[in-house]
Amino acid sequence: MDALDPGLIARAVDGDRQAFAELVERLHPRALRFAHRMLGDSPDADDAVQDTFIRVWKALPRFRVGSPFDPWFFKILGNRCRTALEKRRRDMTETLEPELAAEAAAPDPYQLDDVHRVLARLPAEQREAFLLYHVEGLSYEEIAQVTGAGLSALRMRVKRAMDTLRARLVEVTHA
Amino acid sequence: MRDEVMHDPVLRPLVETARQLPDRNPALVARILAATATPVRRPWWQRWTVPAFAMATLAATIMVWRREAATPMVPAVATSGTDSVQPTRVAPASPVAPVASGDGVLPATVPVRFAFDAAAATTVHLVGDFNGWDATATPMQRAGDGRWVSDVALAPGRHVYAFVVDGTQWLTDPHAPRASDDDFGQGGSVLMVRVP
Numbered sequence: 001m002d003a004l005d006p007g008l009i010a011r012a013v014d015g016d017r018q019a020f021a022e023l024v025e026r027l028h029p030r031a032l033r034f035a036h037r038m039l040g041d042s043p044d045a046d047d048a049v050q051d052t053f054i055r056v057w058k059a060l061p062r063f064r065v066g067s068p069f070d071p072w073f074f075k076i077l078g079n080r081c082r083t084a085l086e087k088r089r090r091d092m093t094e095t096l097e098p099e100l101a102a103e104a105a106a107p108d109p110y111q112l113d114d115v116h117r118v119l120a121r122l123p124a125e126q127r128e129a130f131l132l133y134h135v136e137g138l139s140y141e142e143i144a145q146v147t148g149a150g151l152s153a154l155r156m157r158v159k160r161a162m163d164t165l166r167a168r169l170v171e172v173t174h175a
Numbered sequence: 176m177r178d179e180v181m182h183d184p185v186l187r188p189l190v191e192t193a194r195q196l197p198d199r200n201p202a203l204v205a206r207i208l209a210a211t212a213t214p215v216r217r218p219w220w221q222r223w224t225v226p227a228f229a230m231a232t233l234a235a236t237i238m239v240w241r242r243e244a245a246t247p248m249v250p251a252v253a254t255s256g257t258d259s260v261q262p263t264r265v266a267p268a269s270p271v272a273p274v275a276s277g278d279g280v281l282p283a284t285v286p287v288r289f290a291f292d293a294a295a296a297t298t299v300h301l302v303g304d305f306n307g308w309d310a311t312a313t314p315m316q317r318a319g320d321g322r323w324v325s326d327v328a329l330a331p332g333r334h335v336y337a338f339v340v341d342g343t344q345w346l347t348d349p350h351a352p353r354a355s356d357d358d359f360g361q362g363g364s365v366l367m368v369r370v371p
Contacts, residue, residue, distance in 0.1 A: 024207050029196045032203075037193055046200070050207050057211040064308050110192045118189065134180055135193050166185045 130161035284328035294321025303336030
């Protein structure tokens, strides 16, 4: 995805509705991607994205123009996803993800449902760090701004996520 | 794609699939734009016109100057010393200066002194919604014993603020309520400036 035009962000910060609409148009597929990988393909993911953009709209006047937009945006989106996960846990509505069926696994490329199932087995912190680093392309320094975690902790989360995913995928491939 | 995945035959297809962007969702976009149709109330420093702001500032300055002649600004509340960076916000316990208008008292701004104990710091800046979170706009001054102070005229109401040490370290105030809207930025503390 192309980097967002700083001028577009500046106009949105200044309250330009048209600029904000363009920002939503350009950014929402990426936001949906992250939310779906975090929460699965569920209405919760769409709600998290909608809530994120509403909060972004309200918070834009406080965004420092010129500073990186991605960490600021993903901090809000990440918080919304964590809140949704916490609500699921509280409500006890989160059903255990089914075992990754052997017949559904390991084709190359994977199906998106398979990817969601595998990712869902990671602890949320590892899943978030893995997605931000390997899917969204943020640096560890930017992820630190998003999550508030230290750099070494983030590197460890990503490494553990990769180890877990690799082991799981090899396991189901040979099942 | 990053190298450690690029050359991983197991993870590479997973990441390739995970990176697929979903189709745009016009219904979701419409809901977002409908939900944000109400204009955001801009911060006061963005809403005020220059003449209005200048007049209010001038009035506040004059009033504060007149009051200070009779009532000096209350010194910063003593705080415990520390070797480490320890922020301390000193609330405007008193010198609250109402601004006089022709019809009586009309508070436009209230002088607030912020204090911060940071003996090891080279620079300290005050940031908040009142200065656009600009980490260079409001430098604090050394006041001795490792304390940094800054006097700011604030509009009555709720403000969120933080301290920036040596240009990189953002610290909230442990003695003030934490802002609930942390995810809007770097986090901050809440100060309620009340009309006297």
